[in-house]
Amino acid sequence: MARIALGRRRTGHRINLVPYLFVAVPLLMFLVWVIGPMFYSFYLSLTSWDGVSPPRFIGLRNYARLLEDPIFFTSLANNLKWLLSFITVPVALGLGLGLVLNRKLPGARLIKAAFYSPYILSLIVVGLIWGWMYHPAGGLINSTLMALGLKSLAKGWLSDARLATWCIIVAALWRQVGYVMILYLAGLQSVDPSLLDAGKVDGCNAWQQFWHIILPLLQPVTVVVVVISIIDSLRAFDLVFVMTRGGPYNSSSVMANFMYIEAFNNYKMGYGAAIATVLFLISAVFIYAYLSRMFANELEY
Amino acid sequence: MLRSNARKFQNGLLYTLVLALTLGWLLPLLAALVTAVRTNDEILARGFWSLPQRVTLGNLAEAWSRGGLARYLPNSFIITLPALAGTLLLSSLAAYALARFRFPGDRLILYTFVAGMMLPFQILLLPVFRLVDALHLYDTYWALIIFHTAFQLGFCTFVLRNYMRTVPGEILEAARIDGCSEWGIYSRIMMPLSLPALAAIATLEFTWIFNDFLWALVLLQRDALKPVTAGLATLQGQYIMDWTVIVAGSLEAALPTVVVFILLQRYFIQGLTLGAVKG
Numbered sequence: 001m002a003r004i005a006l007g008r009r010r011t012g013h014r015i016n017l018v019p020y021l022f023v024a025v026p027l028l029m030f031l032v033w034v035i036g037p038m039f040y041s042f043y044l045s046l047t048s049w050d051g052v053s054p055p056r057f058i059g060l061r062n063y064a065r066l067l068e069d070p071i072f073f074t075s076l077a078n079n080l081k082w083l084l085s086f087i088t089v090p091v092a093l094g095l096g097l098g099l100v101l102n103r104k105l106p107g108a109r110l111i112k113a114a115f116y117s118p119y120i121l122s123l124i125v126v127g128l129i130w131g132w133m134y135h136p137a138g139g140l141i142n143s144t145l146m147a148l149g150l151k152s153l154a155k156g157w158l159s160d161a162r163l164a165t166w167c168i169i170v171a172a173l174w175r176q177v178g179y180v181m182i183l184y185l186a187g188l189q190s191v192d193p194s195l196l197d198a199g200k201v202d203g204c205n206a207w208q209q210f211w212h213i214i215l216p217l218l219q220p221v222t223v224v225v226v227v228i229s230i231i232d233s234l235r236a237f238d239l240v241f242v243m244t245r246g247g248p249y250n251s252s253s254v255m256a257n258f259m260y261i262e263a264f265n266n267y268k269m270g271y272g273a274a275i276a277t278v279l280f281l282i283s284a285v286f287i288y289a290y291l292s293r294m295f296a297n298e299l300e301y
Numbered sequence: 302m303l304r305s306n307a308r309k310f311q312n313g314l315l316y317t318l319v320l321a322l323t324l325g326w327l328l329p330l331l332a333a334l335v336t337a338v339r340t341n342d343e344i345l346a347r348g349f350w351s352l353p354q355r356v357t358l359g360n361l362a363e364a365w366s367r368g369g370l371a372r373y374l375p376n377s378f379i380i381t382l383p384a385l386a387g388t389l390l391l392s393s394l395a396a397y398a399l400a401r402f403r404f405p406g407d408r409l410i411l412y413t414f415v416a417g418m419m420l421p422f423q424i425l426l427l428p429v430f431r432l433v434d435a436l437h438l439y440d441t442y443w444a445l446i447i448f449h450t451a452f453q454l455g456f457c458t459f460v461l462r463n464y465m466r467t468v469p470g471e472i473l474e475a476a477r478i479d480g481c482s483e484w485g486i487y488s489r490i491m492m493p494l495s496l497p498a499l500a501a502i503a504t505l506e507f508t509w510i511f512n513d514f515l516w517a518l519v520l521l522q523r524d525a526l527k528p529v530t531a532g533l534a535t536l537q538g539q540y541i542m543d544w545t546v547i548v549a550g551s552l553e554a555a556l557p558t559v560v561v562f563i564l565l566q567r568y569f570i571q572g573l574t575l576g577a578v579k580g
Contacts, residue, residue: 019399019407023410026392026395026458030455033452034425037429118326120561122514128537128547146348231419238514272426276421283420283421290415
């Protein structure tokens with residue numbers, strides 16, 4: 001509070017220009033390259049545009065076409081698979097690992113490093129390494145199945161329309177779990193050990209301690225983890241691009257990938273903008289939830 | 302006694318389970334390392350678990366020279382380092398204003414940055430592509446440098462602002478009473494005090510910008526300018542049947558982020574938690 005009073009004293013009752021000077025350039029840049037483009041995409045979604053001649057306004061026709069496009073629904077369903085996988089597996093595994101590794105275990109540091117090392121790799125590298133894992137002939141998975149005499153289970157993992165999306169999601173989860181584990185480990189460090197001791201005195205067993213003390217205390221971390229996971233799952237693009245290009249027969253397509261292909265390969269840019277807008281609207285629900293939670297916390301200051 | 306033995310057994314079992322899972326987690330990376338030094342024909346004909354007849358550095362050399370990694374990797378640095386410097390500098394200015402002052406619109410500005418950082422990239426693709434084209438920056442390093450600088454402002458401003466709020470106001474006031482200008486307080490007091498946060502964000506942002514693929518795909522065309530992510534996608538098409546070269550190239554592409562991570566692991570992890578848990 002004191003610093004506000006100080007600011008006023010110097011400038012009297014006029015508005016203090018200093019903060020505006022500091023914020024002007026970064027804000028302008030963000031408006032020009034991020035916020036402005038977002039609104040421009042909304043407009044483009046109402047046009048027909050091939051990228052060469054000027055965009056022509058056609059109202060909601062792109063959206064009407066979207067509702068008749070089977071690839072749109074495949075992509076939407078696949079994004080849902082991504083989303084559900086992202087809010088369950090990393091949360092469960094990341095929390096579990098966090099709880100185990102939060103204790104003094106021999107080699108805990110190395111074990112932690114093993115789990116989050118995939119997170120530093122680019123998604124392209126992850127996609128190529130896993131593309132090789134899934135390779136029908138020499139890949140690790142089929143080679144292992146063959147060596148174990150389970151030849152009947154070996155298959156072209158990424159060329160199977162029913163499996164391709166799940167195979168890509170496995171690669172994505174491999175990269176994501178360590179990240180979530182780090183967030184939980186940080187959260188666990190702020191859990192007051194005296195609370196756990198109090199639980200022990202009251203005769204809590206390990207499960208009760210976890211369920212009634214640790215989990216509620218970690219709730220803020222869980223909220224952040226879930227929001228980040230949802231946003232990440234809606235951003236899925238690189239892995240699909242590099243592992244299957246959305247195939248076979250668009251079976252592993254996701255919204256981001258569908259948008260890219262329509263806009264940049266088929267030159268249906270207005271249509272692409274409409275897909276992007278739908279993707280935005282889904283994200284907006286979660287962005288709004290995050291912001292309103294942040295707003296509530298800010299008021300406590 | 303019995304109870305403590307049972308507990309010991311339980312803990313031992315849990316530890317074994319975690320170790321097994323850890324090994325499983327490392328398996329794709331180990332498999333990639335092994336693949337990179339074997340020959341393609343052998344591995345395809347006899348399976349991954351066959352005993353290597355021959356160990357070769359040929360794949361690594363092929364990916365590096367003819368595969369283009371020697372060209373793509375420097376491009377990644379040419380794009381990443383200026384963007385990193387730009388976004389740190391500009392976001393620290395905004396963060397300083399948002400952390401230190403209350404002014405009409407401050408909340409709105411903060412939420413704009415936070416909301417922007419969470420957008421799906423697809424909503425920006427076409428307009429940014431168009432803007433870059435209109436500014437005659439299409440297919441130049443500058444397109445990527447400027448866009449990354451601008452987009453990462455959201456995350457950096459948010460995290461730095463949260464960090465700067467924890468700096469005690471008394472220090473800043475004392476400086477002002479000593480006749481320090483606002484710019485002086487920012488550059489000579491706030492920035493040095495924010496070094497831990499800056500280091501953490503820099504490490505994280507380096508890997509994020511370095512690992513970008515989508516924007517390189519959309520804003521660049523010339524092979525000579527491609528960063529290593531887009532380069533790898535090209536290499537994948539070029540060596541479609543030659544997986545040992547693709548995997549060797551992937552490992553080479555990962556090297557800089559691995560080095561940064563090993564040297565600056567502490568900051569990397571701090572960056573991740575600063576960005577998320579404080580929210």
